[in-house]
Amino acid sequence: MGSITVLIKKNLLIVLFLAVFISTLSAKKDNYLKSTHLKGNTLTFTFKYKLDDVKFFTLKNRGIIKYVYDIKNAVLPNTKSIKNYKHEGVRAFRMGQFSKNYLRVVIESKYTHYKTYSIHGKVLTLNLPKVKNPKREKKYSPTVIIDAGHGGYDIGASHGKIIEKKITLALALKLEKQLSHRGYKVYMTRKSDKHLYLYERSDFANKKKGKIFISLHLNASPRRKHKNYIYKGIEIFYMSGASKKKRYSNKKIYTSKWKKEKSYLLGKAIKKGMLKSVRKKYIVLDKGLKENNFWVIRGTKMPAILIENGYLTDKYEGKRLTINSYQNLLVKGIADGVDAYFNRK
Numbered sequence: 001m002g003s004i005t006v007l008i009k010k011n012l013l014i015v016l017f018l019a020v021f022i023s024t025l026s027a028k029k030d031n032y033l034k035s036t037h038l039k040g041n042t043l044t045f046t047f048k049y050k051l052d053d054v055k056f057f058t059l060k061n062r063g064i065i066k067y068v069y070d071i072k073n074a075v076l077p078n079t080k081s082i083k084n085y086k087h088e089g090v091r092a093f094r095m096g097q098f099s100k101n102y103l104r105v106v107i108e109s110k111y112t113h114y115k116t117y118s119i120h121g122k123v124l125t126l127n128l129p130k131v132k133n134p135k136r137e138k139k140y141s142p143t144v145i146i147d148a149g150h151g152g153y154d155i156g157a158s159h160g161k162i163i164e165k166k167i168t169l170a171l172a173l174k175l176e177k178q179l180s181h182r183g184y185k186v187y188m189t190r191k192s193d194k195h196l197y198l199y200e201r202s203d204f205a206n207k208k209k210g211k212i213f214i215s216l217h218l219n220a221s222p223r224r225k226h227k228n229y230i231y232k233g234i235e236i237f238y239m240s241g242a243s244k245k246k247r248y249s250n251k252k253i254y255t256s257k258w259k260k261e262k263s264y265l266l267g268k269a270i271k272k273g274m275l276k277s278v279r280k281k282y283i284v285l286d287k288g289l290k291e292n293n294f295w296v297i298r299g300t301k302m303p304a305i306l307i308e309n310g311y312l313t314d315k316y317e318g319k320r321l322t323i324n325s326y327q328n329l330l331v332k333g334i335a336d337g338v339d340a341y342f343n344r345k
Contacts, residue, residue, distance in 0.1 A: 030048075030073075030075050031047050031048050031049045031051070031052075031073050031074050031075060032047065032048045032074075032075045032077055033045060033046075033047055033048075033074060033075065033076055033077060033080050033103065034046045034047060034048055035080075036080065036082055038082075038085045038087065041087075041089075041127060041128045041130055042125055042126065042127055042128065043082070043085070043093075043107075043125070043126045043128060044123055044124065044125050044126075045071075045105070045123070045124040045125075045126075046122055046123050047074060047122045047123075047124070048122070049122060050121050050122055051071065051072075051074070051119050051121070051122065051124060052072045052073050053072040054069055054070065054071050054072065054117060054119060054124065055069070055070040055072070055102075056068065056069055056070075056116055056117060063110060064091065064108055064109070064110060065108070065109055065110070065111070065112060065129075066106050066107070066108050067106065067107040067108075067109070067116060067126075067129075068104065068105075068106050069104065069105040069106075069107075069117060069124075069126065070098060070102045070103075070104050071102060071103045071104070071105065071124065072101060072102060073101060073102075074102070074103035075097070075103065076095065076096065076097045076103050080095070081095065082094070082095050082105070083095075087128055088131050089109055089111050089128055089129040089130050089131045090107055090108065090109050090128055090129060091108040091109055091110065092106075092107075092108040093106075093107060093108075094106040094107075094108070105126070107126065107128065107129070109128075109129040110129075111129035111130065111131060112129070113127065113128075113129045113130065141183055141184055141185045142184055142185070142211040142212070142342055143184070143185045143186075143187065143208060143209060143210045143211050144179055144184050144185070144186050144187075144210060144211065144212055144214065144338065145186075145187050145188075145189065145204070145205040145208060145210035145212070145213045145214070145300075145302075146172045146175055146176055146179075146186060146187070146188045146189070146214055146216070147172070147188075147189040147190075147201050147205070147213065147214065147215040147216065147296060148165075148168040148169040148171070148172035148173075148188065148189065148190050148216055149164065149165070149168040149215055149216055149217040149218075149306075150164055150165035150168060150217075151165050151169070151190050151192075151193055151194050151195050151196060152165075152193060152194050152195025152196075153195055154195055156168070156217070156218065157218055157219070157220035157312055157313075158220075158312070159220065159312045159313045159318055162312045162318050162319075162321065162322060164217065164218045164220075164312060165193065166193075167218055167309075167312070167321055167322065167327075168216045168217060168218065168309075169190070169191075169192075169193065170327060171216050171309065171327055171330060171331060172188055172190075172191075172216055173188075173191070174327055174328065174331040175214070175216070175331045175334055175335065176188055178331050178332065178334075178335040179335055179338060182335060182338075182339065182344070183344075184338070187204070187205075187208045187210065189201045189204050189205070198247065198248075198295040198296055198299070199247075199248050199251050199295070199299060201215075201296050201299075202251075202295065202296055202299030202300045203251075203299075205300045205301075205302065205304075206299075206300060206301050206302075210300070210302050211302055211303075211342075212266055212302055212303050212304070212305075212338070212341070213296070213297070213300045213302055213303070213304035213305070214270075214304075214305060214307065214334065214338075215294075215296045215297065215304070215305070215306040215307065216307055216309060217306060217307065217308050217309065218308065218309055218310060218311070218312045218321060219231070219235060219308040219309075219310065219311045219312070219313075220311060220312055220313045221311060221313040221314075230285065231311050231313060231314060232285055232310065232311045232314040232316075232317045233284060233285025233286060233287040233310065233311070233317075234271065234274055234275065234278075234284060234285070234286065234287055234307070234308065234309060234310060235287035235288060235290065235307075235308040236267045236270065236271050236288075236289050236290070236305055236306070236307050236308070237267070237289075237290050237291070237292040237294060237297065237305060237306045237307075237308070238260065238263035238264050238266070238267045238289065238290075238291060238292075238297060238303075238304070238305050238306075239255060239259070239260060239263055239291065239292070239293065239294075239297045239298050239304065240260075240291035240292060240293055241255035241256075241257075241260050241291075241298075245293075247295045247299075248295075248299075251299060252299070253298045253299060254298065254299070254300065254301050255298060259301075259302070259303055259304075262303035263297065263303040263304055263305055264289070265303075265341060266303045266304075266305055266337075266341050267289045267305040268289055269337040269338070269340040269341040270305065270307065270333070270334055270337030270338065270341070271286070271289055271337070272337060272340070273332075273333040273334060273335070273336035273337030273338075273339075273340060274307075274330060274333030274334060274337065275333070276333060276336070277329045277330070277332045277333030277336065278326070278329045278330060278333060280329070281329065282320065282326070282329075284310075284317075287308070292306070294306050307334070309321065309330055310330075
């Protein structure tokens with residue numbers, strides 16, 4: 001009887017030992033995914049333990065290849081995901097617990113590749129499909145013509161030390177920098193204190209095949225002021241097309257319905273941008289968007305506007321127009337308007 005008892009105890013110990021051993025083995029089977037990392041053309045997965053095996057195969061459907069990796073005895077924590085990864089040669093990254101014993105990773109792509117994966121201890125490295133001769137999209141860069149009003153012996157309007165030709169050039173140079181930084185191709189009718197005839201400005205714009213034309217000016221009150229008129233604020237003009245009279249008999253004018261409509265939309269977008277920008281710090285009047293027959297907005301083939309950036313004869317506005325920070329606000333507003341016109345915002 002005693003020997004039987006000892007035998008039972010030994011068997012119980014063996015069973016207990018086997019149970020502990022099996023539970024240890026099964027615990028090791030819970031090979032949790034610790035991290036993922038996408039760099040260049042490789043995607044790496046790091047696990048808690050060394051990897052046992054990976055079953056790899058592909059599925060093809062309607063030009064899309066699914067590269068499937070079934071990772072044996074791997075467990076996916078709820079916190080891990082690869083769906084937000086981006087790669088030029090990959091359409092989608094997917095990962096899920098396919099079964100109790102397998103974690104599945106799927107890479108979807110239009111491109112074929114052969115060196116697919118490698119295992120180094122706890123790390124699985126997937127080699128991602130590469131794009132063959134990728135075609136880069138050419139970024140659309142509209143051409144903008146900036147015209148700094150007046151110049152040379154034509155000083156424009158003046159009030160004391162405030163001279164129109166100097167401020168329009170300062171604004172034009174700032175605007176060129178701002179638009180170039182935003183990806184536009186920019187040409188200026190003048191970059192220095194140089195005189196240009198009006199037809200030279202329009203000829204230059206037409207030669208450069210600009211998409212839009214912006215002429216910068218400053219306003220001034222007349223000697224005989226109208227009693228109920230306020231001489232300050234931002235005013236923008238686009239062509240009316242009503243008059244067929246020519247300033248230069250040997251030069252064409254461009255007054256199509258299409259140009260007028262586009263010029264109106266350009267002026268509207270820029271006026272909105274300018275007022276939004278300057279009104280963050282200053283009270284500035286909206287003098288409206290109006291029609292006129294200035295040569296530079298009729299002699300140009302493209303949509304064209306003329307901006308009166310403010311009245312240099314107004315005590316406060318005139319001083320502001322000479323301040324660098326205020327000029328920056330004006331220019332930012334114009335550039336924002338150009339972005340809105342081209343739907344680049």
